[in-house]
Amino acid sequence: MPALDPEELVAQVRAYNPKSNSDLIRAAFDYGRRMHEGQTRQSGEPYFTHPVAVAHILAEMRLDDATIITALLHDTIEDTGSTYTEIATQFGADVAELVDGVTKLTNLQLSSTETKQAENFRKLFMAMSKDLRVILVKLADRLHNMRTIRAMRPEKQAQKSRETMDIFAPLAGRMGMQWMREELEDLAFHVLNPDARSSIIRRFIRLQKESGDVINKITTDIRKELDTAQIEAQVFGRAKKPYSIWRKMQEKDQSFSRLSDTYGFRVITQTEADCYRVLGAVHQRWRAVPGRFKDYISQPKSNGYRSIHTTVSGRDGKRVEIQIRTKQMHEVAEAGVAAHWSYKDGVKSENPFAVDPAKWIAKLTERFENAEDHDEFLENVKLEMYTDQVFCFTPKGEVVQLPRGATPLDFAYAIHTRIGDSCVGARVDNIRVPLWTRIKNGQSVEIITAEGQSPQATWLDIVVTGRAKSAIRRRLREEDRERFIKLGRELARVAFDHVGRKATDKALETAAKQLSIGGPDDLLARLGSADLAARDVVAILYPDAVDPGTTITGDRAVIGLEPDQSFTIAGCCQPVPGERIVGITYRGRGVVVHSIDCHTLTELADDSSRWVDVHWHSGKHAAVHTVTLELTISNDAGVLGRICTLIGEQKANISDLHFVDRKQDFFRILVDVDLRDIEHLHAVMLVLEAETDVASIRRHRDLTRAP
Known part of the structure; x- marks a missing residue:
């Protein structure tokens, strides 16, 4: 627990910034302690221990006084009687703006529904573009909360850990703070999948007993080669974090014993020329692994990261990953974009590799400007971050x-x-x-x-890339617009007739305004492209007229067919209500309904005579639409039964289940679940994803199944 004594923090800051305004830091410390007096954390500790811990984390990153003071005060506006004006008067407008920015970020529910999440991501990036130090404080705040997460309720731990894994860890990585990304991921992994993490740690311990101190042996080997080449450098080695290893196991579908590069080594040199001399010495001594060499010195990353990465077959044929960089490059590699504010001997560090935050955030956000809707913006953000x-x-x-x-x-x-x-x-x-x-x-x-x-x-x-996806969608929308408007008008007519109303221009204009859509034609185009359900449009204008009680059976689920046509649902893509669909005619079989993104359709792209324009019936569907889910679950007593119970609690029926792969620690299974629609599917997947013993879950599509 951080000591509630300002002198420890003052001394830490003065160690790297002798010109620091110590009196102002002490004043902020006393003000924050006074404002939070009487408040406690979930653990029972005084609440102010948290802002102090956040300030220490930022001091470890050698940040400026304004950022340190903001850390001490970051919860005052939100949780106490303090005001923006009061903070501005006592600590300056710069600090007040930062504290206000952190307060607004704290109120964003980044793990909420997708539309709300997209809008909140917009606000997140607006805050970043205003002053990146707001995000630095927020990341340090999340890091300390994750370090002390065990005091929270289990469901809150899971929610915060998922949010950390999905948003804050990738954001830290994108900002170049790899150490923070790794720690955030590992802390979240500890909550979300403790069994997997413990298993990896146990195997590391077993491996160390079998092969001795591998890190020390390989470090010694590298130092010998550098001494022979008369290169002055420091060599460090470490075992990779459990989550990093787990992710590689999942990506490569390999067991722990088959993973070779579980250790990483770093060589810190004096000059850039020495980096390439080290590379030559390493490759001369050990065989380089093809495809595992990256030169980020000649081609730096956008966040300023510079280093040479190579993987070689080292001692006993084990793969060894080595990163080579200068001391200045290493400072930026540790601090990332935050290196811009880093202090040394009372002045901002003149590190030539530290990027200009304004230019960095402008480059990061330029891809988002053309996003036309929430989903597109969210997709662009995640592509850029991850x-x-x-x-x-x-x-x-x-x-x-x-x-x-x-x-x-x-x-x-x-x-x-x-x-x-x-x-x-x-x-x-x-x-x-x-x-x-x-x-x-x-x-x-x-x-x-x-x-x-x-x-x-x-x-x-x-x-x-988000840029390419946006451009393609925009062009496709332009080409299909007239067709979609025509189809949307018919869908609107049927939906309005169903409740005894008319789809007049005035009604469509009113609905468009309520949905924040450009106008009636834009509304109809979205209806025709299945981005919007006609039933939802009717519900906005005439909520009492929509009857949620009528259940649509499987044989009436699809409309748009001729009276003599029958249909079946394609087994390859398993579309469900709420997804955009298309019908394909087959001789003797009627119409087979596919999801619009089904790969089977690429074979029929030129045979338009077989395509039938169909869509799902608006309304509440019966739970008869089968979707296959692929799950990786812990091999432990009662886990499978718990999975089945969770699915049942969501009013979904399991129609089939079989094991694909059995490993010592985990099972991979395919589960056929009967569902109502896409929302029902999302609900089932969400509740399973939140289960501790579910390592991964995805929708399984089998293209070998006959359509």
């Missing part, structure tokens, strides 16, 4: 920075929307490749265009 970067080149040698997993189509749209829209092919390193090829670091990409080409709906499954 992905690492690759660097590729135009034929003229210009560098293009893209997220990992990007394709030539992403590259084309990064150059210009016009280039992306007219793309018909690509060459990577002068070799013609499919548009879905994943670009690797250092490759040269050339885009082939043609007049008359336009984006295809299937491109949405190929691209990964």
Whole structure:
């Protein structure tokens, strides 16, 4: 527990900033302690221990006085009788603005419903663009709360940990503070999957007993090579965090024993030239692993990160990951964007690699400006926050920075929307490749265009950048707009007739205004594209006229067919009410209903005569629509029974269940669940995802099943 004595904090700050205003820090300490007097945390400790701990975390990052003082006062406006004016008067407008910004962030429910979450993410990024120090205080606040999370109720622990894993840890990583990202992830992992974490730690202990002190042995090996090459450098080694190992096990579908690079090593040199000398010495001594070399010195990340990464086959054939950087590069690697405010000997650190926060946030947010709706904005934010970067080149040698997993189509749209829209092919390193090829670091990409080409709906499954997805959707919307408006008008007519009303222009205009949609045509286009349900439009205008009690049976679920046509639901994609669908005619079988994003449809793209424009009947559907879920669960007594109970509590029926994979610690199972609609599916998946013994859950689609 932090001591409630300002001198400890003052001494910590003065150690890196002798010119610090110690009296102002003491005044803020006394003010915060007085404001929080009588308040306690869940653990029973005085509440003010929390702001003090947050201030110490930020002092460890060597931040400026304003940020330290903000940490001490960050909960005063929210939880005490303090006001913005009072703080501005006593501590200055800069501190008051920061405290106000942190207060507003505290009130954002970032893990709420998707639409609300998207709007709150907008506010989060607005706060970031105003002053990034607000986010630094918020991240330190979350870090201390996660360190002391055991005092909370179990359900609150799970909610905060999921929010940390989904939002705050990736944000810390995106800001370059990898140490904070790793600690936040591991603390959340401890809550969300304690059995998996304990299992990994136990295996580490067993591995250490079997092979001895591997870190010390490999560190000694590296130092010997550097001494031989007469290179002055420091060498550090560490075991990777349990969550990092768990994530690799999931991504590679490998057991712990098959993972090779569970240790990481870092070499800190004096000069940039020495970094490359170290690389030469390491590669001369050990065999480099192909595809595992990255040079972030010649191509830095957008948050200022510079380092050389290489993986070699080291002692006893074990893979060893080595990061090589200078001391200045290491400071930025530890602090990330926060290095801009870092102090040394009373002045801001003149680190040449620290990025300008204003330029960084402008670059981060430029992709969001064209997002036209909540879902699109949220998708763009998460793509920017969660992905690492690759660097590729135009034929003229210009560098293009893209997220990992990007394709030539992403590259084309990064150059210009016009280039992306007219793309018909690509060459990577002068070799013609499919548009879905994943670009690797250092490759040269050339885009082939043609007049008359336009984006295809299937491109949405190929691209990964928010910019490309937005541009493709916008163009598809433009091309389909007239068709969607016509279809939407018919859907509106049927829905309004159903409750004895008319879909007049005035009614549609009023509904559009209530939904914050541009106008009647925009409303109809959204209805036609299945972005909006006609029943919801009717419910906004005539809530009493909508009868929620009528249940739509499976044989009446789909409308848009001819009187003599029958339909079945495709087993490959298993669409459910609420998802956009299309019908395909099969000789002797009638119409088979597919999800619009089903890969089976790509084979039939040119045979438009077989396509039937169908949609789900508006209303409450019976729970007869089967969806297959793939779950990875702990191999422990009672877990499977608990999973089945949770599904039953959501009024969903399990129609089939079988085991796909059995491992020592975990089972992978496929569960067929009968559901009402997409909302019912989300509810079931959400309650399962919150279960401690469920390591992962996803919707399983089997393209081998006959449509």
